[in-house]
Amino acid sequence: xxxxxxxxxxxxxxxxxxxxxxxxxxxxxxxxxxxxxxxxxxxxxxxxxxxxxxxxxxxxxxxxxxxxxxxxxxxxxxxxxxxxxxxxxxxxxxxxxxxxxxxxxxxxxxxxxxxxxxxxxxxxxxxxxxxxxxxxxxxxxxxxxxxxxxxxxxxxxxxxxxxxxxxxxxxxxxxxxxxxxxxxxxxxxxxxxxxxxxxxxxxxxxxxxxxxxxxxxxxxxxxxxxxxxxxxxxxxxxxxxxxxx
DNA sequence: TAGGCCATCTGGTCCT
DNA sequence: AGGACCAGATGGCCTA
Numbered sequence: 001x002x003x004x005x006x007x008x009x010x011x012x013x014x015x016x017x018x019x020x021x022x023x024x025x026x027x028x029x030x031x032x033x034x035x036x037x038x039x040x041x042x043x044x045x046x047x048x049x050x051x052x053x054x055x056x057x058x059x060x061x062x063x064x065x066x067x068x069x070x071x072x073x074x075x076x077x078x079x080x081x082x083x084x085x086x087x088x089x090x091x092x093x094x095x096x097x098x099x100x101x102x103x104x105x106x107x108x109x110x111x112x113x114x115x116x117x118x119x120x121x122x123x124x125x126x127x128x129x130x131x132x133x134x135x136x137x138x139x140x141x142x143x144x145x146x147x148x149x150x151x152x153x154x155x156x157x158x159x160x161x162x163x164x165x166x167x168x169x170x171x172x173x174x175x176x177x178x179x180x181x182x183x184x185x186x187x188x189x190x191x192x193x194x195x196x197x198x199x200x201x202x203x204x205x206x207x208x209x210x211x212x213x214x215x216x217x218x219x220x221x222x223x224x225x226x227x228x229x230x231x232x233x234x235x236x237x238x239x240x241x242x243x244x245x
Numbered sequence: 246t247a248g249g250c251c252a253t254c255t256g257g258t259c260c261t
Numbered sequence: 262a263g264g265a266c267c268a269g270a271t272g273g274c275c276t277a
Contacts, residue, residue: 095263100254102264107252131250
């Protein structure tokens with residue numbers, strides 16, 4: 001019984017010999033086309049050329065010289081198979097290269113956004129670049145600290161509404177941030193996203209820590225970021241709002 | 246040298 | 262169907 005794949009590849013032999021390499025999409029596109037190669041020639045596609053309507057193997061053996069023709073046919077089929085597999089590989093490869101390019105570009109955009117985020121965060125004195133995860137955690141804490149500063153300012157100036165003027169109302173509820181460190185320090189890092197290791201690493205988890213009793217300032221140059229009423233080293237710690245793994 | 250961070254590749258899944 | 266998004270794998274670079 002002749003292999004269907006060989007029959008199809010015999011078709012490909014004719015098709016590929018008349019097609020340039022830049023015109024492959026019409027008959028070989030992807031895995032589905034590859035699967036189609038497994039179908040019998042009668043299942044789809046153009047009718048087989050007369051050449052492939054040659055006598056069957058059993059009849060060919062009866063004709064003098066037919067064995068040579070059969071061998072030649074097999075050689076052609078073998079070459080066609082190699083060619084078609086190479087074409088499939090080439091097409092898959094070009095698609096993969098395009099996908100890789102898009103993915104690279106996507107990651108570059110993501111990194112550009114992270115750089116933009118870094119640029120609006122207070123920079124470290126030694127100009128060390130924050131890692132990606134540090135940038136995200138730092139930004140989270142920084143936003144929380146700013147909001148908390150406004151909240152404390154509001155407490156100091158009842159009815160001033162400074163926070164409401166500076167921050168849209170939805171900004172505050174969207175921060176699942178910690179409670180005021182002064183009032184509920186122990187609950188820092190106790191959220192669902194928190195890990196014990198992170199909580200233990202934070203000086204804020206220890207109410208007796210000196211860090212929890214001093215006003216937070218950030219930066220050694222100009223400007224120095226000051227957050228009255230907030231614990232020192234707030235932004236250097238990672239109070240687990242972004243889960244650890 | 247081990248561990249952390251990062252860029253890239255890759256295949257799978259979802260969405261338009 | 263093609264692109265976006267995601268997560269895992271891998272290898273390079275750097276630092277303690």
